[in-house]
Amino acid sequence: MSLFKSTKHTEYCPQCQSALKIKRGKQGLFLGCSAYPECDYLKPLQQHNHVIKELNEICPECGALLQLKQGNFGMFIGCSEYPECHFTVHDEPETQANILCPECKTHQLVERVGRSGKHFYGCSNYPHCKFTLASKPTEMTCPNCHYPLAIQKKIRGKFMWQCANRTCQHLYEQESNQEEL
Known part of the structure; x- marks a missing residue:
């Protein structure tokens, strides 16, 4: 047997019996069905954990x-x-923000770390409630839509509040009766 002779063997899709091909995705290499998009079978080539x-x-x-x-x-x-x-x-416990989730209104918001290592805040009832915020929220009512949460933004050297409601995102200055961070 020659060292340079191909020893390639073909794997077949367990769903439709078409040949599997090596493909590259954002999670790395995987075997995908050659009959895609009619068949969506995938098999990872490396174990992540x-x-x-x-x-x-x-x-x-x-x-x-x-x-x-x-x-x-x-x-x-x-x-x-x-x-x-x-x-x-x-190993890292989630830290609670002691703020009620505005979406499900039953669980607390907790600080988490995303795939890229950035911190964000999300509902402790995930995956049933998928509410998230990129910045630390503060309980402050928006004067425009009355949403109960805001995040602090620095705009042109001045601290402002932005409504955490994705459909509003109203910018406003802090009112005198609400406390500073």
Whole structure:
């Protein structure tokens, strides 16, 4: 057998039996069905979460063993039955802003870290409530639409308040009866 002879073998799509092709996406390389868009089968070529150690702890959601894993954002504890079970514990606790979510009106806003490492605020009931803000919110009523939250902006060297309602985003100066950050 020659070293330069191709040893390529073709994998076939389990959904439609078409050949799978290597493709590049924003998450890296993957195998995609050659019959796309009629068939949308995908198979990742690399595992994103590397298992470091099996733990003797039981997952509170499904009863399987937990694992210490290395992911894109550092080490975390996750269920060994992923992707069927999505239980995870991260080393950084979420900090509550002690502000009620204006969308679901039942849970608090918490500070989180996004994929790019930037901090943002979102509802603690995620994924059921997807409310998010890019900046730290303050409980302050908008004089234009009466939305209960605002974020502080610096415009031309002057601090202003911007309504956190995406449909309003009214800019205004702080009123004297509301306290400064």
